[in-house]
Amino acid sequence: MTTLLEVKNVSKHFGNDTKALSNIDFSVKEGEFVSIIGPSGAGKSTLLRCINRMIDASSGDIIFDNDHVYELNKRELKKVRRKIGMIFQHYNLVNRLSVIENTLHGRLGYKSTLAGILGLHSEDEKLQAANILQILGLEDQLYKRSDELSGGQKQRVGIARALIQNPKLLLCDEPIASLDPNSSKVIMDHLRNICTSMGITVVVNLHQVDVALKYSDRIIGVNSGKIVFNGTSQNITSSDIHQIYGSDEGKLIFDLGGSHVG
């Protein structure tokens, strides 16, 4: 498998002394499902946003699909961003618009300015949107306003909006942090299926260690802006996890044994 994403020696500091990321190095192969875990404030979200330059890294290089992301101009960057779908903890939908309108927002990067302003979409695009929404089980909510949906449904709209971009990579910033266990499972199952059957690479920030272990091919552990673990989910040990979370007394709420079985 070819390498889709390469993060080379990336550092980010806010102001002069707040260091969010230091010398981050990793690569992601095509079709891989990678989870980034670590304590709150470790720099997971910053790392994710550095990949599509929603936040500009202070130094380092990122190669995505043979493009050096940090050498692109504005127009080229937008073209690269079309190939990277993004999913957020708070869904980030436009509440007053319908499910299908929100989904079609994912196509804006492919449109002329005027078509985007007027919200003109071709029949093909609408059909594709409806198709994706059907896969995600939202075909009955097409014209519902998105603020009438439950959290899990909103997140599925978020996924639909990312998928309609025809992305090569999905960046998910804590997609299940605001959801109940049931909706969380639905969302994670969808993400896993997207990776397995559509061949889209998925990088997920997670707080739930057991979920990360169960769903991902590889785990990257981040603590205080540094990578402290990078390996398959089979090889991770209890002491690795304690190292990632830096817990002083060795007591955490998680269950390693169960997740390996499932």
Added chain:
Amino acid sequence: MQAEGPIKPFPSHTGQDLDKRLLDLLSKKPFSKSTIVIRLSVLILAILTMYAFVSFDYKDVKLLDALLLTMDNLKIMFFEPHLKHFTFTQALYQVSITLGLAFLTTIFGAIIALMLGLLAAGNISTKPLSIVIKGTVALIRAVPTVLWVLIFAVAAGLGSVAAVIGMTFHSISYLVKAYSESFEEIDKGAIEALQASGANWWQIVFQVVIPSSITYIISWTFMRFEINFAVAVAMGAAAGAGGIGFDMFMASGFYFDLSEIGAITYFILIIAICLEIFATHIKRKLKVLS
């Protein structure tokens, strides 16, 4: 998911030690400047108010007589209204002119302010541009509408042209502030999501910013329309812009006809109440939608 290990109890301290530490912490109440400033301001205002009442120059006006005379005037105005110098239909026509003046200036103001408001909103514009526009607009807003009309009257001559330009000018400054603050209120997550998908500025503005803040835009624009109606009445009198305001000016300044002023006041009141009812109705509808 399982929790491992025993549940960690609260840290236990010896009673004496704890009390001492807490008392120490309690005694460090931060010195609050704002409480002192507020109390001082209230005190100064109270003293000034009392001093003013004592030192007024009342001349020979007796409070009771003055009160009775005012009541008498009000009685003539509101209980004996009549139209002498123009007919009911003419009055209606004049009111429509005033309404037209308010409508025109609000529409002009809203269209220009929408564009400037987008450039002034901190979350979708650049910082220097936002500061420049907000600063300019604050300066314009600080000068009352009437003064702007009179300033433009130097170039355009006293009349409706000066009134339209001056009122539009002030409407823009008012609406830019209202709009840009509404834009800043919206959820920045949706903007971030569309930026991440490669959408450009115009697309984000029309697909996220305006749909999210449309209720505020409508409600602020209507608010300004009500203000502009009141200002348009005053402009008829002060700047010769025509409309019901000018008739009122004639009735009071030339004919000293209190009854006619009363009739005109009723006209304006009825229109204002109608606008208010209409506005409440629209706002309620928007609330249901939002």
